[in-house]
Amino acid sequence: MDKMLRGTLTTLGCDDKEIRLFLACYTRGAAGLSELAKTARLRRSTAYIVMRSLIDKGLASEDYKAYDKTFTAIPPDALARALAAKQRRIGRQHLELQDNLGELQALYRTSAIQPKVKTYQSLNGLLSILRDILSTDGEILIWTNQATESKLFNTVQHDQFIEARKASARPARVLAVHNAAGRALQAADAENLRTTKLLPPTVDFSAETYIYGSKVATLDYNQDIIGIITESTQVAAAQRAMFETAWISLG
Known part of the structure; x- marks a missing residue:
């Protein structure tokens, strides 16, 4: 299961620190940043930056309602939707690449002969x-x-x-x-x-x-x-x- 999640997160563009913090958040549920940083073996200052990146990617959210701010990873169905959206974008990019292959080949040949x-x-x-x-x-x-x-x-x-x-x-x-x-x-x-x-x-x-x-x-x-x-x-x-x-x- 851990390997599958890591593979999914890698496909979604996460680096090692983001994967570690996401998994800490995913397995512990809503928790404060200090607790998550300790589980992910990250410094709190580093965990803060990494968490902001996860939030920007839509893979985590923060809860301001609690007395101490907590963070939560997105649920499995949302993770599946994020992966599907990523695959659709890749599919569109693949089609666009195929449609423009002739021009790209000409550009590649031109750059190859530049001194x-x-x-x-x-x-x-x-x-x-x-x-x-x-x-x-x-x-x-x-x-x-x-x-x-x-x-x-x-x-x-x-x-x-x-x-x-x-x-x-x-x-x-x-x-x-x-x-x-x-x-x-x-x-x-x-x-x-x-x-x-x-x-x-x-x-x-x-x-x-x-x-x-x-x-x-x-x-x-x-x-x-x-x-x-x-x-x-x-x-x-x-x-x-x-x-x-x-x-x-x-x-």
């Missing part, structure tokens, strides 16, 4: 991006200006990223700004599981872009230290296509 964007700041934030890059499988495509990268990441951090990438067998292809740092990067390709091509001398930028999995990460350290990860299959595919176009054009 997820996260922004990071400071050196620690950018190091978090590098860890995210290493957490996925597959080739990494990189646009870089090694001259500006070295302003933020020291040699140890730079080498740690490369070693971690090599350890996880993650090859990289790099399009680098044509400067001394870019040429040095290219010269070390063979030992670093990497292929680098230098961009035309007229091309210059400060930000680095990593294309990996379904994500695109952009890191800029020329003025503000900021990083952005965009997670979107469509965006990553577009960025990958632009990278491939530039890669092929460089021979």
Whole structure:
């Protein structure tokens, strides 16, 4: 019987404290709040709040006629009617959901393709991006200006990223700004599981872009230290296509 009542009250939206206080009220009959709180093993201040919630839900009532105010749980037939009313509301909601399923499916598909964007700041934030890059499988495509990268990441951090990438067998292809740092990067390709091509001398930028999995990460350290990860299959595919176009054009 207790299990059945608990199940009914749960269906009616009651939490554990409300169920305990209702059962105390249901089994004891009309009683004062202190007595009910003791039976339900609740503090009186908590029991007062919980009782107000039960009254608001129509599951209990208070009697002002007695010398000491008492509270009473609704009888079984009223509880059955409350459950039936709840089931009717659920039934109507189910029908409404079915009637609008087409629109809801379209909305769901639209939300599913919205890019997820996260922004990071400071050196620690950018190091978090590098860890995210290493957490996925597959080739990494990189646009870089090694001259500006070295302003933020020291040699140890730079080498740690490369070693971690090599350890996880993650090859990289790099399009680098044509400067001394870019040429040095290219010269070390063979030992670093990497292929680098230098961009035309007229091309210059400060930000680095990593294309990996379904994500695109952009890191800029020329003025503000900021990083952005965009997670979107469509965006990553577009960025990958632009990278491939530039890669092929460089021979």
